[in-house]
Amino acid sequence: MQITIIDHPLVKHKLSLMREADSSTYKFRTLTKELARLMAYEASRDFPIETISIQGWEGNQIEGIQIKGKTVTVVPILRAGLGMLDGVLDLIPTAKISMVGLQRDEDTLEPVPFFEKLVKDIDERPALILDPMLATGGSMVATIDMMKKHGCKNIKALVLVATPEGVKAVNDAHPDVKIFTAALDSHLNEQGYIIPGLGDAGDKIFGTK
Numbered sequence: 001m002q003i004t005i006i007d008h009p010l011v012k013h014k015l016s017l018m019r020e021a022d023s024s025t026y027k028f029r030t031l032t033k034e035l036a037r038l039m040a041y042e043a044s045r046d047f048p049i050e051t052i053s054i055q056g057w058e059g060n061q062i063e064g065i066q067i068k069g070k071t072v073t074v075v076p077i078l079r080a081g082l083g084m085l086d087g088v089l090d091l092i093p094t095a096k097i098s099m100v101g102l103q104r105d106e107d108t109l110e111p112v113p114f115f116e117k118l119v120k121d122i123d124e125r126p127a128l129i130l131d132p133m134l135a136t137g138g139s140m141v142a143t144i145d146m147m148k149k150h151g152c153k154n155i156k157a158l159v160l161v162a163t164p165e166g167v168k169a170v171n172d173a174h175p176d177v178k179i180f181t182a183a184l185d186s187h188l189n190e191q192g193y194i195i196p197g198l199g200d201a202g203d204k205i206f207g208t209k
């Protein structure tokens with residue numbers, strides 16, 4: 001399975017705070033951002049680097065390091081994915097932002113895009129998809145489909161909480177995509193909520209409930 005469950009005390013502590021029923025909008029939003037930042041750190045661990053020559057403080061040319069190739073594009077899935085965006089940009093401020101919005105077709109129950117604005121050269125950039133909850137995996141698979149249609153080849157998905165069903169759906173459809181999560185939870189309930197999960201992440205980030 002292409003999944004990395006981030007094993008770090010800060011990640012576990014922050015996620016546990018997010019699971020508390022009385023989490024305020026401010027607290028939930030702040031923790032979403034902080035977790036996204038930590039996850040971006042882990043997900044960027046294998047970014048390729050190259051050596052360059054830089055002028056050091058003495059005036060001599062010395063060896064420096066830079067990330068090789070075009071900067072990553074981050075792809076928040078509307079709307080909850082926006083809650084993770086600033087945390088990732090804190091670490092990768094030069095990232096380009098692509099954005100995807102999906103809604104469920106009430107007849108087919110399939111996710112249908114209502115908004116898509118991808119960077120033009122997405123075929124040349126690594127991509128980090130952001131969505132706090134990997135539930136059924138439907139939106140994630142549809143987003144990856146969309147990105148691959150535009151030639152994107154190097155894709156990672158950053159989610160705060162995943163289900164086995166969601167991971168399987170993404171792995172089956174796109175075995176090349178690596179998923180990074182803070183937790184792999186038990187299951188989905190009949191209403192489609194992750195158990196134990198976080199509740200409705202979008203509502204909690206935006207304060208709409």
Ligand code: URA
Binds near residue numbers: 198200202
């Ligand atoms: N989306 C959410 O926000 N929460 C869930 O538990 C599942 C999907």
